[in-house]
Amino acid sequence: MTDAHDLPSDLAADLAYDTLAVHTGIGRGTGVGVGIAMQQMAAFQFDSLDAAAEEFQTNAGSSYARIQNPTTKALEARITALEGGSDTVCLSSGQAASFTAMLSACRAGDHIVATSSLFGGSVGLLGNVLPLMGITATLVENTPDAVRAAMRPQTRLVWAETIGNPAADVADLSALADIAHAQGALLGVDNTWGGVGLLCRPLTFGADMVTHSLTKWASGHGSVLGGSVTVGTAHDLSRNPIYTEGEPSLLSARGAGALAWRQRWFGTSQLGMVLPPQSAYLIALGLETLSLRLTRECQTALALAEFLSGHAGVGRVNYPGLGSSEHHALGQQYLSGGFGAVMSFEVADPATFLARLKVIRMAPNLGDTRTLVVHPWTTTHGRMPEAARRAAGVTPQSIRMSVGVEALADLQADLAQALD
Numbered sequence: 001m002t003d004a005h006d007l008p009s010d011l012a013a014d015l016a017y018d019t020l021a022v023h024t025g026i027g028r029g030t031g032v033g034v035g036i037a038m039q040q041m042a043a044f045q046f047d048s049l050d051a052a053a054e055e056f057q058t059n060a061g062s063s064y065a066r067i068q069n070p071t072t073k074a075l076e077a078r079i080t081a082l083e084g085g086s087d088t089v090c091l092s093s094g095q096a097a098s099f100t101a102m103l104s105a106c107r108a109g110d111h112i113v114a115t116s117s118l119f120g121g122s123v124g125l126l127g128n129v130l131p132l133m134g135i136t137a138t139l140v141e142n143t144p145d146a147v148r149a150a151m152r153p154q155t156r157l158v159w160a161e162t163i164g165n166p167a168a169d170v171a172d173l174s175a176l177a178d179i180a181h182a183q184g185a186l187l188g189v190d191n192t193w194g195g196v197g198l199l200c201r202p203l204t205f206g207a208d209m210v211t212h213s214l215t216k217w218a219s220g221h222g223s224v225l226g227g228s229v230t231v232g233t234a235h236d237l238s239r240n241p242i243y244t245e246g247e248p249s250l251l252s253a254r255g256a257g258a259l260a261w262r263q264r265w266f267g268t269s270q271l272g273m274v275l276p277p278q279s280a281y282l283i284a285l286g287l288e289t290l291s292l293r294l295t296r297e298c299q300t301a302l303a304l305a306e307f308l309s310g311h312a313g314v315g316r317v318n319y320p321g322l323g324s325s326e327h328h329a330l331g332q333q334y335l336s337g338g339f340g341a342v343m344s345f346e347v348a349d350p351a352t353f354l355a356r357l358k359v360i361r362m363a364p365n366l367g368d369t370r371t372l373v374v375h376p377w378t379t380t381h382g383r384m385p386e387a388a389r390r391a392a393g394v395t396p397q398s399i400r401m402s403v404g405v406e407a408l409a410d411l412q413a414d415l416a417q418a419l420d
């Protein structure tokens, strides 16, 4: 189990996000460096056979970097604190994190209900990869009624994104948690757009695990790939045979730590989807300024969404911060501090619009310091069947824009000249 943080736990419980973001994961004492240390090594020593055996049973310290590394461990403590969870496992990418989270709840014969407005890679996992292992998924409209109707006795996991990519619709997290828990299933939430607990902490609304593409706002500078799975403090595994079968069962052997233990065992130890220490170091640095960046980006995004929705050359604008959005009420219920840094909008001629941009760049990433646009129909969602693309809120006219930290006036002028 990851130490929640190395701040005194009674103090940490009362500290604000910004304070936890810069102080968690750092030791205190004479000669201790101020910051997270980058430890680039593959193996760690034991001074006795007992110590080695103990470490391989508990993963409490470090043994071999495919299982755990001190730099990654410090990052995991930081993410756990920011998401309000009990433990975190970091992985090589957001895609690896989603895969690990899904595999931690399901085995052959099991079923997942997911909302259809998901990142294309997640649709790919559910539609292409997991079926190879005998795990099936049903993708439905992002409403509690549609999710409830799709539940089956074998459903072990409900999967949603806090804010859908790129439709910018907000999931009704508490309702989804109730539906999942009513039959002993788990709720997994991809909280990438929620900014590592800054805008939303799904675990406080009943989710059992949250994943991140740390590539986005956590790293924040478009420099590295990374992912994480954070588990909550209370989750009921008593009706999932993965955890209850066997002698001893995973649940009886690992108790409350069983879910995170299986995630580390599968994601890093068995599948080797390891986050390199250098990437962990850069992501931990990025987290220190996440709140400054994302708060500013949310303000700029709202202003740009208002500008675009009043522009004659723009069709539908999807952004939950707009009072006219059908997701505004859910946004107010689940998001705090802003409605996210990403929106999608429609233009009549995407190719011409994109070619005319002079400051904003076309690239398939989110959460960068720079504003980036992409045409989801041909790129991020391009491999999906047309019906699935439309169900995800993507049309041939859609542009997705992730707003960076540039001056609002410069971004607005660039959009205006490209549209006019």
Ligand SMILES: Cc1ncc(COP(=O)(O)O)c(C=O)c1O
Pocket (backbone or CB within 6 Å): 093, 094, 095, 096, 098, 119, 121, 161, 165, 190, 192, 193, 212, 213, 214, 215, 225, 226, 227, 366
């Ligand atoms: C919401 C969401 N989840 C997961 C991923 C996958 O993350 P990664 O590219 O780090 O594998 C992405 C990537 O764009 C994403 O937008």
